[in-house]
Amino acid sequence: MAVVHPLHQNDTAAMLHAAFDRQRQAYRAAPVPTIAQRKHDLNQLKALLNDNRDAIVDAICQDYGNRARNESLFADVISVTDSINDCIKKVKKWARPQKRHVDMALFPGGRNRVIPQPLGCVGVIVPWNFPVFLSFGPLAAAFAAGNRAMVKMSENSIALSRLLIELAPKYFEADKLCFFEETGDVGIEFSKIPFDLLFFTGSGATGRKVMAAAAANLTPVVLELGGKAPAVIDPKFPLETAVQRILFVKQFNAGQICTNVDYVFVHESQTDDFVSAAQAWAAKHIPDINSNDYTSVIDERSYQRLMTTLDDARSKGARIVNLCQQEPDPQTRKIPLHLVMNTTPDMIIRQRETFGPLLMVLNYSSPDEVINYVQDHDRPLAFYPFSKDRNLVDRYINDTMSGGVTVNDALYHVAQHDMPFGGVGPSGMGHYHGHEGFITFSKMRPVFYQAPFSAMKLLQPPYGRFANFVFNFLVKFKK
Numbered sequence: 001m002a003v004v005h006p007l008h009q010n011d012t013a014a015m016l017h018a019a020f021d022r023q024r025q026a027y028r029a030a031p032v033p034t035i036a037q038r039k040h041d042l043n044q045l046k047a048l049l050n051d052n053r054d055a056i057v058d059a060i061c062q063d064y065g066n067r068a069r070n071e072s073l074f075a076d077v078i079s080v081t082d083s084i085n086d087c088i089k090k091v092k093k094w095a096r097p098q099k100r101h102v103d104m105a106l107f108p109g110g111r112n113r114v115i116p117q118p119l120g121c122v123g124v125i126v127p128w129n130f131p132v133f134l135s136f137g138p139l140a141a142a143f144a145a146g147n148r149a150m151v152k153m154s155e156n157s158i159a160l161s162r163l164l165i166e167l168a169p170k171y172f173e174a175d176k177l178c179f180f181e182e183t184g185d186v187g188i189e190f191s192k193i194p195f196d197l198l199f200f201t202g203s204g205a206t207g208r209k210v211m212a213a214a215a216a217n218l219t220p221v222v223l224e225l226g227g228k229a230p231a232v233i234d235p236k237f238p239l240e241t242a243v244q245r246i247l248f249v250k251q252f253n254a255g256q257i258c259t260n261v262d263y264v265f266v267h268e269s270q271t272d273d274f275v276s277a278a279q280a281w282a283a284k285h286i287p288d289i290n291s292n293d294y295t296s297v298i299d300e301r302s303y304q305r306l307m308t309t310l311d312d313a314r315s316k317g318a319r320i321v322n323l324c325q326q327e328p329d330p331q332t333r334k335i336p337l338h339l340v341m342n343t344t345p346d347m348i349i350r351q352r353e354t355f356g357p358l359l360m361v362l363n364y365s366s367p368d369e370v371i372n373y374v375q376d377h378d379r380p381l382a383f384y385p386f387s388k389d390r391n392l393v394d395r396y397i398n399d400t401m402s403g404g405v406t407v408n409d410a411l412y413h414v415a416q417h418d419m420p421f422g423g424v425g426p427s428g429m430g431h432y433h434g435h436e437g438f439i440t441f442s443k444m445r446p447v448f449y450q451a452p453f454s455a456m457k458l459l460q461p462p463y464g465r466f467a468n469f470v471f472n473f474l475v476k477f478k479k
Contacts, residue, residue: 013189016150019178020193023121023148026175032117033146035092041143041176042091046084048171049136052163053077056132059159063128065296065333071253076132079415083137086417086434087144094144094438100446105474109451116442118146119196125187125210127202128156128298129256134201134224135164139177141437147197148176152190155182156298188213195219197441201258204426222430222440225423226258226353227380231410232370232396233274234387235267242386243277246359247323249410251286251337254295255357256302259382259403261410262353263360265370271363275321275339282323282337289326289334297333297356306335306356312348313340367395374400381427384410403427 033041049056053073060076061067100112122142126135135151142149153161161181168179180186191198191213200210201224214221233242246261266274286294297303307328314320324336337357343350349360364370374383383402385393393407403423406413414421420436422428432440459467 012183012185013192016180016186016189016193019150019174019180020121020195022175023150023178026173027118027120027148031120035095038091038095038144038146039088041172042084042088042140044171045136045139045143045177046081046088048167049077049080049084049132052167055163056160059163060131060157062159063131063157064298066292066294067253068293068295070293071295072132075130075253080133080136080140083417083433084140087140087438090435091144091438094435095146097447102448105477106455107448107451108455109453111449113447113449115445115447116145116438117445119441119443121148121150121195122197122199122441123190123193123195124149124151125190125198125200125202126151126153126157128154129253129258131157131160138199138432138437138441141432142199142441144438145441147441150190150193150195151177151179152186153179153181155184155187157182192216193219197222199430199432200224207428222432223423223428224258224421224430224432225381225426225428226355227378227423227427228262228353229259229380229382229384229402230263230265230370230374231261231384231386232265232364232367233267233270234385234389234392235270237386237388237408239270239273240277240281243274244281245386245409246384247278247281247337248285250359251294251357252411254297254335255337255359256295256298256355257411258353258355259411259414260355261359261384262380263362265362265364265373268363268365271341271361274361275341278323278339279321283325286324286337289324289329289336290332294334297335300333302356303328303330303333303335306354306358309348309352309354309356309358310338310340313343316344316347318343318347318349367392371396371399374402378426379403379424381423382406382411382413401425 057069057072060072095116098114100114102110102112124135124138131154139149161179164179165181168177191210194217198214198219199222200207204225207223207225211221231246246264250261297306310320319341321339322336323339326336328335335357339359339361340349341361343360379401381403383400383405385396386408387393397405401424404413404421418434420431421433422431430440459470
């Protein structure tokens with residue numbers, strides 16, 4: 001499909017609806033693809049990624065200004081390939097009709113089945129931070145479920161968008177999959193299409209707009225948002241291990257991950273030791289932010305937002321610890337890893353998701369303080385307790401609520417293909433990955449098969465003595 005150039009709103013809407021109509025017609029002609037066809041589509045998706053791996057990684061790097069190659073390989077290639085392989089392996093099992101219980105007292109001889117069927121034509125709106133993982137991941141679930149898909153890429157993924165628009169027709173017909181570049185009004189019009197499901201990953205503010213636009217068509221929406229995800233370190237847990245694991249995740253992709261550690265609770269007795277351990281880790285693993293191994297902030301607006309967040313905290317009395325001993329570079333948009341301590345509620349960093357290499361440190365004296373703080377704020381997309389005390393870990397899990405949890409590390413629950421991923425409340429709704437992703441993109445259709453003889457025939461009006469006897473018996477029997 002050719003690159004989409006800026007168009008008037010009406011032209012954009014017409015172009016998107018034409019693509020949707022083409023997919024809808026193809027769906028109606030073949031509404032339930034065979035398992036062989038679904039595996040073929042999944043293999044084509046994997047081939048699109050792996051045949052063009054270097055070009056895709058280079059395009060992502062171009063969009064970022066600099067994106068560490070190994071980060072792209074790990075998050076946007078290896079993880080996605082594993083997810084697709086998991087779908088190929090399990091799709092036959094997932095797609096089988098499920099037997100369900102029948103109340104034989106009322107429906108003797110009847111059968112119940114739940115039949116997974118494709119929803120039809122789905123839309124996927126993709127952010128810039130992991131543009132392949134967050135497009136191909138939902139596509140794997142959508143194709144396993146037998147759907148067709150339209151994908152709207154981010155305005156910050158122009159090089160990758162244009163590459164995928166060029167490559168996709170070599171692997172898929174447009175009535176199966178097509179990509180669209182964001183040109184100013186595509187996103188607005190995309191959300192208005194009457195998809196059978198709309199899948200969005202991005203900010204809460206944009207998610208609200210997408211949901212409002214989809215509501216006009218009663219289009220069901222899956223929202224994968226973000227929020228301020230906390231970590232807490234039990235003072236009995238090895239501090240250096242916790243620091244290493246948290247800072248590795250915090251510097252990964254320059255902190256631009258929706259499930260990243262936004263802030264960490266450090267016991268008040270360990271504050272100085274935490275800072276020392278963080279400085280030692282950064283000196284060893286991030287000796288130079290100008291290295292190609294350290295990723296840039298995505299754009300000027302994000303760079304300025306992060307610098308404003310730092311300046312605001314500094315001006316209001318926060319303690320700022322630059323872990324890399326280098327100054328931020330506005331030309332490369334690289335910001336060293338910082339700790340922000342002694343914060344107050346009026347600071348920006350307390351109020352908004354950081355989404356960058358700034359780690360807020362909060363002190364605590366008891367688990368109650370941690371639990372109350374987390375519960376008093378929006379439910380986050382992730383929570384990260386570090387402790388060898390199983391009872392304490394269970395308490396943190398049971399007494400707080402978040403989209404997902406990784407214990408004694410951070411982020412990695414997202415990479416588990418056999419577990420659902422998704423937010424809760426302000427951090428999102430709906431799930432994907434693994435079987436839950438297949439279910440999300442399917443209509444789990446209940447079907448009751450009546451027996452040749454229906455007992456209900458004996459219970460039709462006018463109700464006589466026999467019907468009264470049966471109904472009275474069932475009332476007592478069902479108590």
